[in-house]
Amino acid sequence: MRYLTAGESHGPQLTTILEGVPSGLELLVDDINIELARRQKGHGRGRRMQIEKDQVQIVSGVRHGKTLGSPIALVVENRDWKHWTHIMGAEPLVDIKEEDVKRKITKPRPGHADLVGAMKYGHRDMRNVLERSSARETTVRVAAGAVAKKLLEALGIKVAGHVLEIGGVKASKVKYDSLEELQQITEDSPVRCVDKEAEKKMMNAIDTAKENGDSIGGIVEVIVEGMPEGVGSYVHYDRKLDAKIAAAIVSINAFKGVEFGIGFEAARMPGSKVHDEINWDQQEGYTRKTNNLGGFEGGMTTGMPIVVRGVMKPIPTLYKPLQSVDIETKETFAASIERSDSCAVPAASVVAEAVVAWELANAIIEQFGQDRIDIIKENVENMRKYAKEF
Template sequence: MRYLTAGESHGPQLTTIIEGLPAGLALVAEDINEHLARRQKGYGRGRRMQIEKDQAQLLSGIRHGKTLGSPVALVVENKDWTHWTKIMGADPLTDEEESEVKRKISRPRPGHADLNGGIKYGHRDMRNVLERSSARETTVRVAAGAVAQKLLTELGISVACHVKEIGGVKFEQEKELSAAEIRRLSEESEVRCIDPDTSEKMKEAIDQAKKNGDSIGGIVEVIIEGVPAGVGSYVHYDRKLDAKIAGAVMSINAFKGVEFGLGFKAAEMFGSQVHDEIAWSEESGYYRKSNRLGGFEGGMTTGMPIVVKGVMKPIPTLYKPLESVDIDTKEAFTASIERSDSCAVPAAAVVAEAVVAWEVAKALCEQFESDRFDRLKASIDEYRSYTKEF
């Protein structure tokens, strides 16, 4: 299973093509639109979210509400395209049009891909870089992740995300909650924090950052319940599922760190405080008395919930701009503003949920019979019985 995305931030549309979905999976546009709407919410978002009302169009690979086994093409229209048809159009410009509308950008912004991307591809106009490196691309990654979540849901696997920290305001979870309960509570919060009091403090931190012309980052967490033990592999580095998930989370714009379970806290603890003791019952089969390792051992799932956290840096475009250098004149300047989110952590949690769900769904389709969804489900059900009786 794989997908490819295409499209620019102010181009006509964003596209993703998904290959390898089992045939016979029930899928309609609303399964995807629900998650696109979740991505657009969040306290601290900018004006772009008021312009775009993201809706997916299913253009291939689905007939009468079921996948066919052929590639699925999804498209999300950019409403703002109407204001950018000349600037971002595919057709060549006349000399007159170029002088009027091109608006060349020669001033790279710190913290963005502008300068590095310009150097790599030889672009003297940074517009060619920033349009694709924009987090707008995560729209169709969420769409792909929504398809993966539908597959997981049909397999009895639950997915949820929430925000653990924003701008130094932390929520210390005292008791374990199910993925369904975390999902319900996070959806009730404008910042996707499951604690109402902490949510208000996070909103205050966002307000203060915006007032200061600054931005703040945070930590998000994704939980997936119901994945059987032994998904992934210890045999080769590139088959370890936790490594694949870590790479997927790190691929999200502005993410700078990933950890599973206790994560970096494990460095401060004794081994007896870190590892998860094994137990067995006739009802459940093998289980762990704790989940400090976040559902993974040796690159494989343990059968406990997958718990992965991602660290998002503050958005680098600020209302009090940072210094940079014009690539044409080599003169110093203060960076321009291309967007105005003061905090995108709540939205980033939804993106993280999508990419983690995708990697888990992909791993299941690789490990079990997956040409047909009914055979995939039967194969996983049979495997669950096997792990219980092992």
């Protein structure tokens, strides 16, 4: 499977086309809209979330509630477009000089794509860069991930995410009995955190950052249960599934790091305490006594829960902007200001779920068949039975 996205932050719409989704998968607009609404929630979100109430249109590839096997096109309209038609319109400017266009940006924001993107594509107005490099694009990545989640759900694979840390405040009481319970608790949390004490401190940290015109980042975690053993491969670097997931996590706007299982902590521990000892019984087949490696060995799934974390830096658009240089005058100024969040970590948790779900669904399709969901389901069940008896 693969998908492409198109659209600018303040353009008329965001679009994604999904190719390779098998036929016969049940898919409704509400399946996607639920995920889009989740992305827009969270303490610390800016005014854009009140302007845009994201709703998807399925314009191809689905008929009567089921996928056809043909490309699926999803569209999310930007409701604020009516205020940007002159600034972002596709038609040539008439009787208006380019330098007179409102909201032209010549002062790049440190930490954003503005300056190097303008250098790369030869833009003197950096709005041409920031409109596409904006995290607004993750809207349709979440839409694509919603489709992937439906595919995984049909195969008995569950995906959930939550926030572990915001602005240096860490969740210490991360306890839940099932992924369903984790989802229920975090959906009711303004910061998607299981630890209620940490939740309050995180919200206070976000409020303080907002009052100071600043922003803060954090750490999110995605857990997946039900993946069959042996998905991915050890034979080439570009077929290792954990590598693909790592790339997907770091591809999310503002994400700068990724780890699986105990992650970087493994560097501080002896091997005898890192590697997961193997058990077998007739009922469950092969399991591990621990899950320090986060569900992967040799780039392949072990059948244990997949546990992956991503590090999100603070958003670079600040209401007390950092020093920058005007590319036209070369004079020092405060960087440009666009509408922004003081913290988007809770929303980023939803995006992380989406990109992980897509990579897992793609790996399933690659290994167990592509055209029909019923055949894929049969092949996955056969693999589970084979692995248990191996």
